[in-house]
């Protein structure tokens with residue numbers, strides 16, 4: 001008989017699924033957890049800390065750092081979330097509060113929702129929205145896109161995990177991932193018991209990717225008996241911000257063809273490119289579509305996009321999509337089945353995907369405001385990336401590649417030997433130790449390079465450049481003062 005004294009929990013840390021225990025996700029790991037604790041202390045009136053607020057630079061979460069949402073998006077959402085505003089009785093009021101193109105768009109989306117924003121949608125996502133995504137892709141690339149090859153997802157994360165789960169049939173299956181990488185990939189590979197097959201980006205070449213490195217990494221894994229089936233490319237890169245050239249991308253597509261690898265193209269930062277003349281964004285869909293026929297018609301490609309990034313930044317709405325090219329029709333049936341098990345992607349996220357891919361066009365009433373807001377956010381991101389890049393490079397023993405894209409900088413820090421010894425004494429990795437000391441001294445929360453992967457005996461950290469522009473002087477000054485004091489302490 002059970003009694004409170006000998007009662008054993010059904011689920012314990014020891015008997016839980018070990019694959020879950022093995023998952024690491026640094027973006028919301030030790031540093032982020034400690035930052036939340038410190039934030040709670042500040043809210044409780046603790047005045048003993050060296051700072052008055054936490055600055056979350058650990059996560060690409062623009063609206064957490066006061067980025068204003070796009071007005072048109074929120075106006076359309078408001079009308080959809082409360083359709084009574086569009087009733088015959090209330091329409092005159094709505095017409096006083098909302099531009100005509102907002103009302104029209106809300107009515108159109110409402111119609112595609114069958115008038116029920118709270119209902120489950122089609123498992124693949126609302127067809128009218130998938131058609132808009134296909135039109136967006138076709139206009140972007142100059143090649144056709146099929147709405148039935150598109151799946152709307154609850155964030156790009158959901159789509160990435162769905163495809164990885166299908167790929168990893170057993171613990172010998174390997175997936176090539178960049179190092180440094182966004183830890184969704186290593187976390188998901190650990191969860192599904194797949195084998196990460198690392199290829200290193202070249203920090204000395206603006207984090208460029210070398211297909212010789214791809215070949216060596218692949219051959220080493222296959223020689224060890226790993227069944228390598230896919231290659232992940234994050235372009236623009238997270239945490240490293242590099243943008244691939246067309247030539248490099250064509251080499252990658254050829255590499256996938258020669259080695260029969262599925263290409264997973266994570267393109268969530270496709271509109272976050274800050275040198276658009278020198279390094280414009282090219283999608284892998286476009287590159288593959290322009291390849292020679294045997295490559296174009298064979299290489300399996302899944303491309304991912306999201307509403308969390310760009311100038312949209314609607315992370316919490318959880319919206320995104322993936323497009324499949326050249327996948328086996330019977331695999332596509334399984335993709336659909338798994339989407340059905342999850343019932344449907346978040347409808348609010350689907351609506352934001354629709355607004356992201358089909359924003360106000362020139363001539364629309366809302367176009368001037370939309371263009372002003374979108375361009376304003378883009379230019380500010382570009383300015384802040386450059387300011388923080390310069391600030392990091394002004395710091396002793398710090399070197400930082402520019403952010404060609406995305407939302408992050410990933411500086412390298414040559415830590416003094418005494419700091420490394422102190423870190424080891426504290427039971428911390430050196431760059432974890434550095435980031436913890438930064439948090440304690442400034443309230444700025446960044447993520448150690450160890451959370452993304454890095455070459456041995458190199459130390460990095462990742463910071464977003466998202467703090468509000470008007471606070472940037474103070475933000476930079478705090479980081480510079482901390483770093484100078486840290487280097488003096490451990491000189």
Ligand SMILES: Cc1ncc(COP(=O)(O)O)c(CN[C@@H]2CONC2=O)c1O
Nearest residue numbers: 059060155156157182238268306308320
């Ligand atoms: C490369 C990459 N892919 C996918 C995602 C997932 O996006 P969804 O929000 O659509 O699921 C992220 C999120 N970026 C994380 C979250 O914020 N900071 C990061 O590094 C990302 O950086």
